[in-house]
Amino acid sequence: MPKKPLLEFTDRGIYCAQGKFYIDPWKSVDDAVITHAHADHAYFGHKQYLAHHLSREVMLYRLGEINLRTIEYGETVNKNGVQISMYPAGHVIGSAQIRVEYKGEVWVVSGDYKTEDDGISTPFEPVKCHHFISECTFGMPVYTWKPQAQIFADVNNWWRTNLQNGVATIVVGYSLGKAQRILQNLDLDNGKVYTHGVIENTNEALRRNGVILNPTERITFDSSKEEVRKGIILAPPSSVGTPWMRKFAPYSFGYCSGWMAIRGAKRRRAADRGIVLSDHADWNGLVSAIDATGCESVYLTHGYTASFSRYLNEIGFDAHEVHTLYGGEEEDAEASPQPSPEEREPKADMNDNASEVLSFGEDLGEATKEELS
Template sequence: MSDLIVNRKEGLYCVPGDFYIDPWRPVSRAVITHAHSDHARIGNEHYLTAAAGVGVMKSRLGDISIEGLEYGEQRVHNGVTISLHPAGHVLGSAQVRMEYKGEVWVASGDYKVEADGTCAPFESVACHTFITESTFGLPIYRWQAQQSIFNDINQWWRNNAAQGRTSVLLSYSFGKAQRILHGLDASIGSIICHGAVEPLNHAYREAGIRLPATKMVSDVGDKNELRQAIVIAPPSASNSPWIKRFGDFSDAFASGWMQLRGARRRRGVDRGFVLSDHADWPGLMQAINATGASRIIVTHGSIPVMVRYLQQQGLQASGFDTEYGDEDETSATAVTTATTALAEPSTSKEGDHA
């Protein structure tokens, strides 16, 4: 049987089903894994996504024709049985399972395997062919348990508050910001969110996700309150006129790229917290092995490294070139530098001290 999914100029195309997965050019029917802008783009005639993500999709794309499918619910389209399963990436993120004439393919979108309380946890889905991301597909990337990172963030905030300095934590508005909010100790002080973050907080609360109380900076009249506060803002706010209102502040950036030497320096921030909504190297391998798939197709990220490693493990592995980006990206140079320093995947210990 010919491949169920092929790579076209519009995106990943399900041939018998006549639909696209996360297309990067407008199409008639799009199945969307999650609402990050590199996977969910405007202009498609009809969208299908996980029911949990419909609110965020509408908040980001506006008035669109969209249908929500509950996790595990099946839909048959042109003989292809489609179901969506949690990817653990952000609210409403999903893997797309497709079955046709006994052949099962799963397109993962973006995913992480550590549950975080702000979205449905990752679910392993058995398949014959697994399409995986590889954003952090190098063995140097090995995350600490997230509670350890949250403890560090809260202690940094607590120390700044004791010195009367505002804590400004830069993180991506959708997903990362809400995950950080979920882990904050609200007893330390007020939590202020940038205007790009607060509408997404509302979408998360509407979906039943617990977040601490937040406010906009315009709601704060007392400068002493600001000095005890933590501010959650997108990276674009760094060095902007908006951020200067906080006067004496300490800034930090939360991203998986903070594990790379020099990434914090390039960002020009006081602290870097290694926190990513993507799977690290062990997480990627865990997810791939759990599918039982004999064929792996690697997309956006460190494609050559992962393909080579998987082939060495006896799997049929290849890559798809896509136009997906990375909402966590600090610089392409950082990834290139890490790739040139790569040791053998089975023996590397670089991630332990990077």
């Protein structure tokens, strides 16, 4: 009789029967281990959660008063003889790869990851394992990212040019991950950074967690339009085309996404500037990360799973395509006709208190009454 794998792919998520826990489950379970706080990996409704320490306040902001335990990178938790530990994924602040070991067998679940050090997330760290469960959001050779320093040199030059021309600058990016990465790489000699409430709510949660971010100012109903236009505005995808954004006209807005590498993506987003910036590994990053694990087999959960698994098999890996519900965040919006979580209506929790608890989309916070006016 064949040996049962330590981790299995089920209709609820990745399951460890020996340890009786799930990793990033998308249906309610008793025991959930979470790689990071994005909405397609951290769902509301589990009895208990385990995540990295730096995900704590964002998860509480998004999911409410959940039963949450947090640990540090390299710390070990034992569940029924199964050793669980977390290692940096480099995706966003607090993101982790989950290492699972039982009787010498080691599996690693990557969650989402990138291999370039962004200066704000703990840098990706390869973890040796027998079996590696990996994303491949950008698993095609066309996706090769420029160095971050070059991208932000262009962004800061564009901002300066807009200031000289009397045009406001708006940068659009996902509220957890890209927003903080952008913030930390702006040239603040140009001016102040103003934030949409959705992004500032996330910034405040991270600051409560001890994360040091550059200064920002929340845009409210009382904010001076002329003063805001002298700085730079960070906004989520949900703000594009809304009265909230239009009130800062004339403006130039840039959309940050890995999908901006695709011809036509900028036009579909109606952006003035497509900024190719992703919090996922590019083609070279994926291949190098998988190779660094020394794994015997690799399982691809979301992205270009079919073509990337064929490539890996051709170069000597034992690669398998699996189907999950991951990949629903903004990065995947251009690859699917479905709206991204930030563009969906916020879904209420069991108490129907959408202004306080985020279960899938983005909590609008103060934007509901003030910022969308």
